[in-house]
Each structure stands twice: as C-alpha cells, then as structure tokens.
Amino acid sequence: MERRKLLGSIAAAAVGSAVPASASAGPKKGGNRPSPPSHSNSKRNSDILPTGIDRIEETFYNQIERELHHGAQLAVYHKDELVLNIAGGTTGPDGAAETTDTRHVLFSTTKPYTAGTVHHLVDEGLVDYDDYVVDHWPEFGRNDERKEDVTIRHVLSHQSGLHSIPAIDDNPEVWGDPDEKERLVEEATLAYEPGTRTDYHLLSYGWIIDGLTRNVVGKQIDEIAAEAIFDPLGMDDTSIGIENADAVDVSTLVGFEPYHQITDPESPGYTAYVAALFNRDDVQESVVGAATGIGTARDLARYYNCLLNNGEDVFSNQVTRAFTSVEVEQEDDGEYTRRGLGVRFGGSPGDSFGVTASHGVYGHGGLGSIMTWADPDNDIAFAYVTNGIRDGYEHSQRVARLGDTVRHELS
Structure with a gap:
C-alpha cells in the first residue's frame, strides 16, 4: 500500500464517524466470557442504580465475547x-489477563494531552x-514566508496548513530525535494559507507543538505534561512516550480487517501495519505528541473529569x-466537523460519540481502538481503551454503542 494512501486511511479511521445502529458488526462467535471483576473498582455509592452499571458492564463484556478485540478497559466518572x-x-x-493498570498505546487520544501543554503555557503567561x-x-x-502567519x-x-509533514510522518526512525524533527518542521512548506481550511493534523500536530514548547521553555511536551498535568492529577500510569519499553508492559496491538474476529488469521492491510509499527519499542519510546501517549482508561477519564471541573x-x-469551546465548524476531508483547541465536538448525525451525544459533548478518538469524551450536560467523563485496531466503520459502531449505553444509564 502506498504511503500516502496508507496515511489517508489512517486519518479517516482516526477521525471516523459512526455508522447507523442497524449496520452489521460481523458474525457473532462464541467464546469464553471473561469473568467480570469484583465491584471493588465499580463504586456503587452514587445515585446510580446497580442495574444501570450492570447493563454497562454487559455491553463492555459482550464486545470482548464477540471477539472484537483481545482486551479492553472502561473507566467512567459521574458527578x-x-x-x-x-x-x-x-x-x-498470547497475553496475560488485562487489568485496569495495563498500559495501552493511546494513539490520537494523546492529542488533548499535547494540547494541554500549550494551554498550560498560556496559563503561565x-x-x-x-x-x-x-x-x-x-x-x-x-x-x-506564509508560515509567519x-x-x-x-x-x-x-x-495551520501543515496537516502533514511527510519527511517526518513517513520516517519513524526520526521520531525519537527532537532536533531532527524540529529541523524538518522548519523546512516544511504549507499546503494552504493558514486559517483558510481545516485538515486533520494526523501526526504533525505533535511535531509542531513539541517544537514550539522546546523553543518556549526548553522542554519537550512529555516533560511538561508530566509536571503540569499527569503528576498533579495523580495520573501515575500515563506518559507521552516511555523511557524504557523493556521496563513497561504495554498491551499488544492487533490489527483486524473488516469483520474478522480474534480467531481469524491476521490479514495484511493498514490496521496490521499500524499495529506492528506502534508495537515497536523504539516507537513507544519516541515522543510523538499526536500518537504515543501510553496509559490507561482510568487516567484518560480522570483528565476529562478535570476539564468538567473547570480545570x-x-x-x-x-x-x-477556551480548551472546551468550539473554535471552528467546517468541512474536514469531506466531512463536517466541529473542533476546539485540542478536542472535537459531538452532536452530528452518526457521531462516534454516540447518537445521543449532544453538541456540547467534547473529546477525541484514537485510531480504530479508543474513544474518550466528556458530557457536561450529564456530568460524565468516559474513556474506553482496546488493543484491537478496526476500521472506522466497525470501530465507530462499537464505541458509539458503549457510549450511548453509558449515557442512557447514568443520565
């Protein structure tokens, strides 16, 4: 598959919109249902009926039972x-049992963390x-000279007009070299005048912001995020990149072709390619502000709960x-989109946040495997993380269904 076509496919999957609820998710297969955990991690002393939590858990475990992915985590804050x-x-x-402490590659759900480093610099003046x-x-x-604008x-x-920088995007060998990445960003030219259109910055989002923070405070985004966000919020299992992949157990990504269950052989395609790429130790050790967040669903939900609590x-x-307000509403790669300064907003038909998501819901997805959002109207922060990469069609359906279940049971 050509690099440009590959990146286009990845971008579509990362942004992806949901499909009609009636669409098939593929044949259902049997399998041993994972034993539900004790409810020590599922607090029931709020005003939520236990049956509501049970229905959410049923939807969560059903997706594993249907072999949509090998493992997953779900974390939800309410009030x-x-x-x-x-x-x-x-x-x-061939992995061990998934736990709530298992760390995952977060793909584009890293972007709100990276944006948070800039918002921190704004707060610092x-x-x-x-x-x-x-x-x-x-x-x-x-x-x-157009970049001056x-x-x-x-x-x-x-x-920005720099929605892709192929010299970096297509060359994972330089992802761990901040000086080389900065030089290549400086050499890059714009695809269009800044501010005239919206194009999802699949990987360049991180390259540009990392170069910016290095020039402002002499630190990469991983350092700023750790000091200003992760440590204060007690997000002990999250980082942007990891120092030593041998010392951290990260869930293994698996790419699935459409309608394949986990018992089917892996087929060649962009999902398998991306899974193999982001399973590499050197990639996980690189600071990729658009993609190499390494963490848990619990920490993701904690971050969105912080935003619900006015920071x-x-x-x-x-x-x-500013972080959680709509900044732009226009077409992005053929689809209508509403974006803020680091998150996107729901409320569109077929949204992967769920059909019941209002226009005020904001969050971010991660390539065919992850979904996070905050719902201010219902005071819910949601994070769903899996290790199975699926195309936009199937992925959007599974995350939308789970999101709608959570919203229905907790609202």
Whole structure:
C-alpha cells in the first residue's frame, strides 16, 4: 500500500464517524466470557442504580465475547466520582489477563494531552493563542514566508496548513530525535494559507507543538505534561512516550480487517501495519505528541473529569473554557466537523460519540481502538481503551454503542 494512501486511511479511521445502529458488526462467535471483576473498582455509592452499571458492564463484556478485540478497559466518572473502572480479556493474542493498570498505546487520544501543554503555557503567561508561532520559534518560518502567519490557535484547531509533514510522518526512525524533527518542521512548506481550511493534523500536530514548547521553555511536551498535568492529577500510569519499553508492559496491538474476529488469521492491510509499527519499542519510546501517549482508561477519564471541573488546579477557568469551546465548524476531508483547541465536538448525525451525544459533548478518538469524551450536560467523563485496531466503520459502531449505553444509564 502506498504511503500516502496508507496515511489517508489512517486519518479517516482516526477521525471516523459512526455508522447507523442497524449496520452489521460481523458474525457473532462464541467464546469464553471473561469473568467480570469484583465491584471493588465499580463504586456503587452514587445515585446510580446497580442495574444501570450492570447493563454497562454487559455491553463492555459482550464486545470482548464477540471477539472484537483481545482486551479492553472502561473507566467512567459521574458527578465527580469514579463509578466504573473495569478491564477484561487479555493484553494480546498470547497475553496475560488485562487489568485496569495495563498500559495501552493511546494513539490520537494523546492529542488533548499535547494540547494541554500549550494551554498550560498560556496559563503561565508564556504564550497566547493568537501569538504567531514564529514569535517564539523564529526558524519555524524560514522556508516558507506564509508560515509567519501561522498562529498557535491555527495549530491547535488543525488549521495551520501543515496537516502533514511527510519527511517526518513517513520516517519513524526520526521520531525519537527532537532536533531532527524540529529541523524538518522548519523546512516544511504549507499546503494552504493558514486559517483558510481545516485538515486533520494526523501526526504533525505533535511535531509542531513539541517544537514550539522546546523553543518556549526548553522542554519537550512529555516533560511538561508530566509536571503540569499527569503528576498533579495523580495520573501515575500515563506518559507521552516511555523511557524504557523493556521496563513497561504495554498491551499488544492487533490489527483486524473488516469483520474478522480474534480467531481469524491476521490479514495484511493498514490496521496490521499500524499495529506492528506502534508495537515497536523504539516507537513507544519516541515522543510523538499526536500518537504515543501510553496509559490507561482510568487516567484518560480522570483528565476529562478535570476539564468538567473547570480545570481543577491544573488549568484556570478561562483556559478551560477556551480548551472546551468550539473554535471552528467546517468541512474536514469531506466531512463536517466541529473542533476546539485540542478536542472535537459531538452532536452530528452518526457521531462516534454516540447518537445521543449532544453538541456540547467534547473529546477525541484514537485510531480504530479508543474513544474518550466528556458530557457536561450529564456530568460524565468516559474513556474506553482496546488493543484491537478496526476500521472506522466497525470501530465507530462499537464505541458509539458503549457510549450511548453509558449515557442512557447514568443520565
């Protein structure tokens, strides 16, 4: 498969919209149902009926039973309380039992963490959303004078004109070299005038923001995220990249072709290619702000609960409002999209947040395997993580169904 076609397929899967509820998810196969965990991780002292939690768990375990993935985690906050934190299945084809502490590659659900590093710099008074990137990183514009008009707001909202940088995107061998990545971002030229259109920044989102933070405070985004976000929120199992892959057990990714269950042989295609790529130790050790978050569903849900709580002690109220407000509403790669400064918004027909998601729901998906969102109207923070990469059609259906179940039972 050609690189450009491959990246296009990955982008479509990462952004993906859901399918009609009546669409088939493939043949159902039997299998040993994973034993549900005790409810020590599923608090029931809120005002939620136990039967509601049971129905959510039933939907969660049913997806493992149908062999849509080897293992998964689900974490849900409701009214500032962690009401559900469960895991099931295995950490891969030959893996151990999945637990709530198993760490996963988070793909594009990393982007809101990366955006959070910029919002932190805004809170610190070091940058502003409407600053030009060249104000803080003069060499950013050296190879294309149009880049002098790119603002930080443009980057956060996928409107910079640098939606792809093939010299980095297609070369994983440089992902772990911050100096080389910065140089290649400086050499890149715009595809269009900044602010004139929206194009999902599949990987360049991280390249640009990492270069920006290095030029502002001399630190990469992984350091800033750890100090300013993960540590204060007690997100002890999350990082952007990992220092030593041998020292951390990360769930093994598996790519599935449409309608394949886990007992079928793996077929060649973009899902298998991406799974193999992101299972590599050197990739997991790289700081890829758009894709190599390594963490748990519990920590993802904790982050969105922080945003529901007006930023707690991590972000100011003003910055939290900017983070979680709609910035742009327009077509992105043939689909209507509503984006903010690091998240996207729900409420569109067939949305992968679920058919019951209102326009106020915000969050982010991760390539064919993960979904996260916050629902301010119902005070719910949701994170669903799996180790099975599926195409946009099947993935959107499974995450939308689970999201709708959670919203229905907790609202």
